Amino acid sequence: MTRIPLIAGNWKMFKTGPEAVDTATHLAQACADVQNKDIMIAPTYVCLPLVATAIADTSLHLGAQNLHFEKQGAFTGEISADMLAAAGVEYVIIGHSERRQYFFETDETVNKKILAAVSNRLKPILCIGETLAQREAGNTFLTLDKQVADGLKSVDPERLQDLVIAYEPVWAIGTGETAGPEQVETVHRFLRTLVDTKISSDLARTVRIIYGGSVKPDNIATLMCIEDVDGVLVGGASLDARIFTQIVKYD
Numbered sequence: 001m002t003r004i005p006l007i008a009g010n011w012k013m014f015k016t017g018p019e020a021v022d023t024a025t026h027l028a029q030a031c032a033d034v035q036n037k038d039i040m041i042a043p044t045y046v047c048l049p050l051v052a053t054a055i056a057d058t059s060l061h062l063g064a065q066n067l068h069f070e071k072q073g074a075f076t077g078e079i080s081a082d083m084l085a086a087a088g089v090e091y092v093i094i095g096h097s098e099r100r101q102y103f104f105e106t107d108e109t110v111n112k113k114i115l116a117a118v119s120n121r122l123k124p125i126l127c128i129g130e131t132l133a134q135r136e137a138g139n140t141f142l143t144l145d146k147q148v149a150d151g152l153k154s155v156d157p158e159r160l161q162d163l164v165i166a167y168e169p170v171w172a173i174g175t176g177e178t179a180g181p182e183q184v185e186t187v188h189r190f191l192r193t194l195v196d197t198k199i200s201s202d203l204a205r206t207v208r209i210i211y212g213g214s215v216k217p218d219n220i221a222t223l224m225c226i227e228d229v230d231g232v233l234v235g236g237a238s239l240d241a242r243i244f245t246q247i248v249k250y251d
């Protein structure tokens with residue numbers, strides 16, 4: 001089973017519209033010759049239509065950083081899945097640890113968001129990861145098991161064909177700390193086995209499991225050599241088109 005690597009950039013709350021268009025345009029030009037890799041960028045909501053236009057005739061894919069699970073309604077400040085789809089969005093990041101930590105997202109709301117995403121043919125990137133305290137308490141696998149099981153609860157596996165799972169140890173995000181290759185290999189193998197045993201063997205073969213947490217040009221090759229690592233979710237190092245291009249073109 002060949003899984004096309006996904007190199008995804010999460011721009012978090014950075015860049016104005018013109019800055020996002022400029023970075024996306026430079027990235028698209030620099031990566032025009034890249035084959036057999038999916039490159040995705042996720043700007044802020046207000047930049048989505050601008051970036052969608054800027055990358056329309058390029059190989060780049062567009063993602064959003066969040067969504068609301070309701071279709072519409074009195075939810076001030078929120079955006080629904082079908083609004084994202086109508087804006088040209090293809091992927092959506094769900095359950096990022098910053099959303100869980102600062103905006104009190106739970107596995108239950110993550111689950112509703114996954115359901116809303118797949119109902120609107122958006123490709124969900126389910127973010128999971130243990131905190132340092134959970135790792136030190138020996139609860140890494142327990143934490144990840146729960147996040148996957150609860151996050152994907154009651155979702156028909158047939159609708160998860162485009163699912164991406166992003167393993168992002170919370171202690172490695174924006175800290176310069178990267179999980180060691182053995183740690184990443186062990187967790188990714190665990191996650192694929194988990195999908196196999198608890199959800200579907202077919203899905204276990206196709207699901208892309210990507211790594212996030214201080215990915216940089218100097219560690220990307222090591223990470224991508226690891227079995228069961230199907231790509232990366234990059235924060236800080238995706239903000240500069242030149243640096244992100246080095247990550248995309250790691251080989």
Ligand SMILES: O=C[C@H](O)COP(=O)(O)O
Nearest residue numbers: 010173174213214235236
């Ligand atoms: O979504 C991306 C992750 O939070 C990783 O961020 P980072 O590459 O800045 O550590």
